[in-house]
Amino acid sequence: MNNNYLAVTKLNGALTLQDLGRASTQHLGFSVSGAADEYAFLSANKLLAVDAVNAKNGLITPNSHGLPVSEPLNHGAIELTFGQATFTTSANCVIAITGADCAATINDRAINNWQAHALMKGDSLVFSRPLSGVHSYLAVQGGLSLASSSALWLGSHAQTLNEMPLAFSGDKILAGSKVYFPNVQQMYQPEESHLVTTLAENFYAKKQLTLRFMPSTLFQQLTVEQQALFLTKHYTISAQSNRMGYRLIPNNVRSEQANSAIISAQLRQHVTLSAPVTYGAIQMPANEQPIVLMKERQTMGGYPTLGYVMKTDLFRLSQMRPGDAIAFVTTTLQKSQQQLTAFYKKFSRC
């Protein structure tokens, strides 16, 4: 039973509980959902991994989570979006904060992002609106959950906005809500690591991001001119972007760009039936403003798909803001799989 909690005393912005989502129930219509930025989410988890902590302290304990040590730790964490929030803890705990920098403080004392910190009973943790980035993550050692019994819904804590009416993954987190965590196994003062911060800075893009995507069959059917048109355009992230998808506005610098369609009317006629869609699918509605599907996408879609953005670039994309610049370049399945494998290896606990 998780009896300890972080009380949300102030909140302005979206706050949800996330983990790596529920990928095995798409056939029932459930969105996979999960942390928008897996780099930050997994970093927060890794900073608090019991194995890592015990290894550092010279203790070796059997794997308490049941996961093979090569799998990254997947405890529920808070995802705060453009967040301003204040938390008070009911018990001592160790936390980790990552993602968009919220100039966090504990009892008004500034604490570093991308680090673990000790939080003592009664302490006040404040997040201010980040100057850059979108999502911030707050993890507590042992994992966060919503009900005091830490129930998972279909294997995940992830909350999906469209699925809140089902009331299966807990209530919407508001000021006054409590988010629970287990008794701390071993209270300690975490050491700060400079390496984690440097690696994080190297992972993300600033203001401009080129998305590497695996072309679809449809893309391969386009003429060379149409493909070039798509690849040479520059796009701006629109304000109509969210956890479901990022809508991109093409910058039609040259007049001929504005008049040519990437997908011809003839080709568009053939794609009408709803079909399953994946994370990272580049959807092209009739207005040719591409939509890149993100974590909370629906499982089925009806627009033509030009290709699939590689996952590591999607994690980067999730921290880009409306107004930022986007471009596309093709890549291969092999390269994408290699990148993702290397990515997850970083977060395995051995």
Place this chain on the structure above:
Amino acid sequence: MNDKKPLAQAFTITACSEDSLLLTWPEKISLSQHQKILQLQAAIEHKLSKVLIDTVASYHCLMIYYRFDKITMLALQNAIQAMTYTLVERESNSPQNERIHTQCVNIPVYYDIDNNWDLHDVAHQCQLSIEQVIRLHSEKIYHAYALGFTPGFCYLANLAPPLHLPRKATPRTSVPKGAVAIAEQQTAVYPNTSPGGWHIIGRSPIAMYQQVSGKFVPTIKVGQTVKFHAISKTDYQQLALAEQRNGKSVKNQQELADE
């Protein structure tokens, strides 16, 4: 149609993203084609469970989400193609048109005669009377082609051609739970409040899913047949109330079990 055609020629296999493979059949709504899709899905789920994350069937596609750390795309592709040859053999020995699910789901509908939604508008656009719309919608037996959009939302086809209308130009930001709707050749029941662009012609009082022992059980499963029948406003209200009470009592049992 030549039913003896090997499955392998009937669909293409293409890699999508790092962990997804798409099987695509000719783009049409066809019962026999869909049954083949479901048969292949069942075989894949049975044989390749160790490397699968999920499989999602739709009208003419089957998406395979797989553990690319456990199997390469090519090995998976080959395994699927090998399976199709076995299925063709089995097919020639078994009765044709065998349904995966034989039970028909009956859905009571209070059709929107009071014009709170789109029934009158649909009748007008299709140049039919209200009675004709209701008859055309409720006399057909539909086939469940896909689950998606929201949990438990099931795409049903084929709607009678006189009722075919494009989606609403401006989708509603909120469609009520239980709304019975149509768009193009499809009909569906919205399992929960959600945005929606289909034309609402009635309301159903029954739940479109159950929560059983922590599992989500949709009322309509892919591959099933569905039929709608008209009920009165009084019956609708009574059934809706009973459903609400039922839902509450089920929830309380769950809460008790957790403590």
